[in-house]
Amino acid sequence: MGDKQRLLMVDDDTELCELIGDYLEHEGYLMEYAHNANEACEQLTRADRYDLMILDVMMPGKSGLELLQQIRPKVQLPVIMLTGRGEDIDRILGLEMGADDYLSKPCNPRELLARIRAVLRRIEPQQQETLFPDNGITVCGVSLDPGTREVKVNNHTIELTGTEFNVLAYLIANAGSVLEKGQLTELVLHRKLAAYDRAIDVHVSRVRQKLAEHLSGKELIKTVRGVGYQFVKGDV
Structure with a gap:
């Protein structure tokens, strides 16, 4: 992986993935994507290849919250959740299930970048x-x-x-x-x-x-x- 940190973005909105991904790649991160919980689970079998996951709460099929509940505590990958505006319950549940931070959608890529950097900093002794x-x-x-x-x-x-x-x-x-x-x-x-x-x-x-x-x-x-x-x- 070299010096670049690899992020997994899990969101069914492919256009948003492309928009956010292009911005984060420009900032020096390596990006991979999954568009539903099942795809994410497959990729997370190699969880050590990722430094952080960006996870959407609302997805067709299994939700982001259900995915988070499934992978914790086995997978200790840092997670930033993306929630719809006003979804306070989802934010609280996400934090209780082991998310490290959350951001409301639609999100500003610059703010997401700041949150990513903050989360990655706090796990480095x-x-x-x-x-x-x-x-x-x-x-x-x-x-x-x-x-x-x-x-x-x-x-x-x-x-x-x-x-x-x-x-x-x-x-x-x-x-x-x-x-x-x-x-x-x-x-x-x-x-x-x-x-x-x-x-x-x-x-x-x-x-x-x-x-x-x-x-x-x-x-x-x-x-x-x-x-x-x-x-x-x-x-x-």
Whole structure:
């Protein structure tokens, strides 16, 4: 693949694929396409060949949400979802199922490019801010390795999306301290926290759920109402 990053765009609108694809190829990306969920599944059997997937929610046959639910958590490829205007439920469901970001259609190719760059930056450990852990860390039975991007809870490996991993990494590296919601949004999502922006809450919720499966009722990520989140330190 060389130095160029390869993107998979899944959308039944072939004209949009051509428009977006031409723009992104001009910006240095390699583009491949699938026009329905079945085609995408075939191509995702070689998921390691892609760096990111752009996924439309509304497609004939199986929807983008159904495809995302099918491939997570087995396929950890970063995903940006394209949703119709006003489809707030689809956006929330997409984030809950493991999408890394979303953009409303019709979308501006320049804004999509910015979102792609932001998502790809946040899954690269060398690009992380100083609050991100440099080495492996274990707190309250949760072990996180920034090098392999592996997480274990009481020796059980759990699967996290790239964004979920980074949420947990920032929280656990700063265990005992409260990370403000706006700060965590900037660190993980690379944007300012906007009014009614629930994206970081959804990612934290997903991390919390996945940890809870192996914690026997312990709650390690506390919500500090009106402020942010805290990974507890010590006995809980």
